[in-house]
Amino acid sequence: xxxxxxxxxxxxxxxxxxxxxxxxxxxxxxxxxxxxxxxxxxxxxxxxxxxxxxxxxxxxxxxxxxxxxxxxxxxxxxxxxxxxxxxxxxxxxxxxxxxxxxxxxxxxxxxxxxxxxxxxxxxxxxxxxxxxxxxxxxxxxxxxxxxxxxxxxxxxxxxxxxxxxxxxxxxxxxxxxxxxxxxxxxxxxxxxxxxxxxxxxxxxxxxxxxxxxxxxxxxxxxxxx
Numbered sequence: 001x002x003x004x005x006x007x008x009x010x011x012x013x014x015x016x017x018x019x020x021x022x023x024x025x026x027x028x029x030x031x032x033x034x035x036x037x038x039x040x041x042x043x044x045x046x047x048x049x050x051x052x053x054x055x056x057x058x059x060x061x062x063x064x065x066x067x068x069x070x071x072x073x074x075x076x077x078x079x080x081x082x083x084x085x086x087x088x089x090x091x092x093x094x095x096x097x098x099x100x101x102x103x104x105x106x107x108x109x110x111x112x113x114x115x116x117x118x119x120x121x122x123x124x125x126x127x128x129x130x131x132x133x134x135x136x137x138x139x140x141x142x143x144x145x146x147x148x149x150x151x152x153x154x155x156x157x158x159x160x161x162x163x164x165x166x167x168x169x170x171x172x173x174x175x176x177x178x179x180x181x182x183x184x185x186x187x188x189x190x191x192x193x194x195x196x197x198x199x200x201x202x203x204x205x206x207x208x209x210x211x212x213x214x215x216x217x218x219x220x221x222x223x224x225x
Contacts, residue, residue, distance in 0.1 A: 033198055036200075087169075
């Protein structure tokens with residue numbers, strides 16, 4: 001069986017600096033692959049390339065049998081819902097002026113999947129799935145804790161019905177007391193929904209505990225795989 005995500009000889013440059021230098025790895029359906037290494041090693045640049053937020057300078061990114069780097073913008077829009085990010089800063093990834101339930105609904109509206117009859121119920125279902133109630137859905141991000149905001153970010157990612165989540169330092173901005181709760185939530189979602197994760201984290205102990213396989217980067221290259 002082919003992997004869900006297959007990254008081949010990925011290169012990402014910023015001017016004359018090479019952030020990612022010939023990186024290759026794969027993620028199978030339902031698997032968690034941890035990507036760790038020191039700050040500046042190329043982890044987030046790898047994530048940005050997989051998400052096609054930054055087109056790589058060379059290499060291939062094959063998702064579900066489709067090579068992403070050669071797709072037109074229109075064709076890429078059809079694939080993007082299947083790969084969703086969860087970012088490090090739970091407050092920065094949400095609009096400060098929009099209520100949580102509206103932000104969870106946003107992907108469905110943008111993808112043309114919103115229905116006035118079923119949409120609100122779907123949003124309530126997603127909020128419940130990540131441990132938030134309707135009261136939380138009616139609040140603004142600054143009225144929630146960091147852990148609650150990160151759960152809202154996960155709910156918004158799930159609104160696209162993805163197959164792969166790119167988790168870029170998803171718990172590093174949270175208090176230690178909240179980290180375990182978010183990680184346990186992600187494990188539960190993976191078990192019930194069959195999600196695959198690319199889990200980016202600088203904390204090796206967390207990566208080893210959470211991941212099925214661990215990749216280590218240094219200066220833009222994989223040193224272990």
